[in-house]
Amino acid sequence: MGAKEDAVRKNGSIPSIDEQRVQNTNKKEDTYTSNLEKNKIKLKPPHNHRNFKQIFILSFDALKERKTRSILTILMVVAGGALMVALNGMSAGVAELINKQLSILAPNVLFVTPGQINFRSGPTPPSTIVFNSEVVNRIKSLPYVQDVIPTYTAQAELNAQGNILTAPVLAMDPSKLQLISPSLQLVSGSSIQPNNPSGMIVGDTIANPPGKPGFVQVGQNIKTTYSFADSKTGKLTQKSRSFVITAIMQPTGNSYTDKAVIINLATANSFFQKAGKYDQMAVLALSGDFVNTVQQEITNLYGSNNIGVTTPKAILKTIQGFQGGSSSFQSGIAFITLLVGAVGIITTLYTSVHERIKEIGTMKAIGAKNRFILSLFLTEALLIGMIGATVGVIAGISGAYLLTSAAPAGGPSGGGPSNFAPIFLPNDLLNVWLLSLLLSIAAGVYPAWKASRLSPLEALRR
Secondary structure: OHHHHHHHHHOOOOOOHHHHHHHHHHHHHHHHHHHHHHOOOOOOOHHHOOOHHHHHHHHHHHHHHOHHHHHHHHHHHHHHHHHHHHHHHHHHHHHHHHHHHHHHOOOOEEEEEEOOOOOOOOOOOOOOOOEOHHHHHHHHOOOOEEEEEEEEEEEEEEEEOOEEEEEEEEEOOHHHHHHHOOOOOEOOOOOOOOOOOOEEEEOHHHHOOOOOOOOOOOOOEEEEEEEEEOOOOOOEEEEEEEEEEEEEEOOOOOHHHHOOEEEOHHHHHHHOOOOOOEOEEEEEEOOHHHHHHHHHHHHHHHOOOOEEEEOHHHHHHHHHHHHHHHHHHHHHHHHHHHHHHHHHHHHHHHHHHHHOHHHHHHHHHOOOOHHHHHHHHHHHHHHHHHHHHHHHHHHHHHHHHHHHHHOOOOOOOOOOOOOOOOOOOHHHHHHHHHHHHHHHHHHHHHHHHHHHOOOHHHHHHO
16 A cells, blocks of 8 residues: 555656645635635735734624634723723712702801811810800901800701601801801791791701601691700700701701701700810801901910811812812722733734634735734734724723712712712723723733744744
């Protein structure tokens, strides 16, 4: 048989093993060339290598041939871009909501409390100052001070025809409520009665708590129960008193008033057993321009360790500091997700290089230069980045609106309206899109370089 086969091979009937390899290689080259011609693609000479349409079509076809892997890689880019867009938009929306809520307060108001106001964790140093009428009059006599509104604060249980709700009570002169919240509006039938010892003004969140709309109405009687520890026996004691709802405030978005019920000072002093010791006071400067001056005067008078003074502007600055740190952390997570997507692109294209070694060798054998192969794989990375970045931006916007619309309307304690709409700035969206695209291209550099450096002879031998 061996002699016969040798004789047949000599006559050209059966090709040798080496001849078969050459024929298979030629057959693959003919198939690839026919595919190029079918798509009306022709490899250009070196001086015409900038055929972007040709490169684009070849790259797109390569991604189509590996649909599953390409889709999974694109989804990695989508996840990172969408997360970054959604977090940026929601952070901007929260910041806008905070600005709106604080702008409701008068810009010339300072909130003063005994002891330092501590926005961070840890104990607050005890104060040696007791707020009483003498302190109020002393602060009222300071330059650039328009008025001082002392307040008592407490927690009480409200019982409206069997429906029970625990709410913060703010005791103050009701006629000065408008000075703290200039945009305050009352529902129809309401009236502020400063001298009525049984009158009560109710915030919108108390009148219409989540799940219990219409909890109270104007003119309705409401039983209020206050619990405290008896100073002599130490036992828990309760006191109850009936009030009449004289006014209900319309929603303002400011939890200082929306979540509270308001009664007059004299009633609260007796009911809550305050003995004329105020819990805090609101100091009104002549205008917003004098807020810092008044703050400094109060601090100089009583010392920074004995008294705490803050303003809506200071509160906003503190909140923005916390929010800025949180936003940076969230953006870092989103960026790491994008980097994971970039690693996926490297893996996909590097694997693609190994799978297409013979294809690369064929292209080089028929005249493709290193620059062409490099451009081909970089374009694949570009397409993955463009598709992933675009879909990611759209998904991020949609996801942010979906999350904010599904959020509850109030806080855990039944706060006022806190829904917010995410805000998307064109520059932020463009930056995320470009970042996703650049990371994708950067991830494709090494696989593209690896493919361009393949020797055609070595590639065809595999």
